[in-house]
Amino acid sequence: MKEVKQRMAASGSTLGKFWLWLDERIGLSDFAKLAKKKEVPLHRHTFWYYFGGMTLFLFMIQVATGILLLLYYRPSSSEAFESIQYLMTEVEFGWLVRSIHSWSANLMIFAMFIHLFSALLLKAYRRPREMTWLSGGGLLGLSLAFGFTGYLLPWNELAFFATRVGTEIPGVIPGIGPFVRRLLRGGDDVTGATLTRFYGIHVAILPAIVTVVLGLHLFLVQKHGMSRPPSVENTAKRAMPFFPNFLLRDLVGWLCALGVLAALAAYFPAELGRKADPFQPAPVGIKPEWYFMAMFQTLKLLPGRILGIEGELLGVVGFGLLGLVLVFMPFLVHGGSGRWSRFPAAFGIALIIYSIVLTYLGYTMSPTK
Ligand code: HEM
Numbered sequence: 625m626k627e628v629k630q631r632m633a634a635s636g637s638t639l640g641k642f643w644l645w646l647d648e649r650i651g652l653s654d655f656a657k658l659a660k661k662k663e664v665p666l667h668r669h670t671f672w673y674y675f676g677g678m679t680l681f682l683f684m685i686q687v688a689t690g691i692l693l694l695l696y697y698r699p700s701s702s703e704a705f706e707s708i709q710y711l712m713t714e715v716e717f718g719w720l721v722r723s724i725h726s727w728s729a730n731l732m733i734f735a736m737f738i739h740l741f742s743a744l745l746l747k748a749y750r751r752p753r754e755m756t757w758l759s760g761g762g763l764l765g766l767s768l769a770f771g772f773t774g775y776l777l778p779w780n781e782l783a784f785f786a787t788r789v790g791t792e793i794p795g796v797i798p799g800i801g802p803f804v805r806r807l808l809r810g811g812d813d814v815t816g817a818t819l820t821r822f823y824g825i826h827v828a829i830l831p832a833i834v835t836v837v838l839g840l841h842l843f844l845v846q847k848h849g850m851s852r853p854p855s856v857e858n859t860a861k862r863a864m865p866f867f868p869n870f871l872l873r874d875l876v877g878w879l880c881a882l883g884v885l886a887a888l889a890a891y892f893p894a895e896l897g898r899k900a901d902p903f904q905p906a907p908v909g910i911k912p913e914w915y916f917m918a919m920f921q922t923l924k925l926l927p928g929r930i931l932g933i934e935g936e937l938l939g940v941v942g943f944g945l946l947g948l949v950l951v952f953m954p955f956l957v958h959g960g961s962g963r964w965s966r967f968p969a970a971f972g973i974a975l976i977i978y979s980i981v982l983t984y985l986g987y988t989m990s991p992t993k
Pocket residue numbers: 672673674675676677679680683736739740743748749753756757758759760761763764767838841845849850851852
């Protein structure tokens with residue numbers, strides 16, 4: 625690094641001088657040294673390392689397009705729908721920005737699920753990466769909350785009734801249930817107060833928390849480096865420099881994702897539907913976003929009472945427990961060796977199969993069932 629600095633200074637170029645000026649003030653060469661030292665293990669599962677970066681890229685698209693949407697969006701039940709209608713029809717490229725925000729949200733959650741399950745199956749949560757896993761669990765919850773709160777913002781019929789169903793669900797928990805439902809809705813039903821609340825959560829509270837949790841997640845990834853899965857521990861320890869080799873490969877993936885996003889947004893622009901009318905009956909076949917479909921369909925299929933307990937309550941408690949097992953996996957299996965070594969993979973695969981089957985049923989079964 626000293627060599628680079630000397631060469632740049634000797635060249636006398638403006639860029640060289642600017643580098644030296646910045647380096648003296650903020651220690652740029654320390655960052656460069658860090659980037660040069662960072663390596664990514666090379667083995668037959670290296671491909672999966674690209675999905676964390678892909679999730680990060682799609683998250684950055686969300687931030688950029690979200691800020692642009694904020695310039696036109698109005699968070700009240702009398703103006704929200706109209707402001708989006710205006711954006712879609714009158715504002716130049718407004719439809720494109722909204723469509724990219726909507727498609728990128730879906731792709732980001734999809735990339736995050738791939739990232740989560742690959743980290744689980746490759747046992748990346750083992751010591752010393754327990755906190756990396758836990759912060760990832762936080763990011764999972766925060767991303768789902770982004771999706772749930774964002775869905776209501778256009779204030780259309782589908783979003784309104786889906787939110788009414790979604791915010792009803794925690795109400796079945798004895799004791800705190802009704803309180804949580806009121807807290808989410810800002811009252812007894814979904815109204816303009818819910819919209820204002822969801823807006824505040826979506827554009828201020830969640831971004832603030834995500835900044836901290838994502839910062840911790842990325843710091844820990846830098847601190848510990850990428851893990852080597854146990855299944856390749858006995859193979860030759862090859863590695864690729866992060867800068868520029870891995871980063872350039874990352875960029876190719878991001879460029880492909882941008883192409884897919886642009887095509888999806890152009891050929892299938894986000895729809896708006898009809899404005900929400902709380903006095904109309906709920907339309908048949910209300911559906912949540914695809915990533916909530918498996919849970920939604922399970923609750924729909926559960927019988928009214930199971931062994932004297934309300935079916936929906938058992939469902940909600942069951943999902944809560946599954947979430948806890950997933951998030952606390954590193955502590956449950958103690959490093960993943962011994963009798964429990966196969967549990968995380970079996971749990972992950974069972975969860976993937978269950979989610980695919982129930983999501984499929986959610987989209988194909990008759991809405992009256
Ligand atoms: C907004 C969501 C997320 C973002 C932007 C993100 C970003 C990243 C990035 C850039 C990396 C390094 C590259 C890679 O391993 O792919 C990483 C590593 C990691 N992430 Fe995430 N992540 C997110 C969510 C999650 C979730 C939901 C989990 C699991 C609960 C998780 C667990 C991990 C673990 C354990 C590692 C270390 C992998 C290793 O050392 O092999 N992350 N994350």
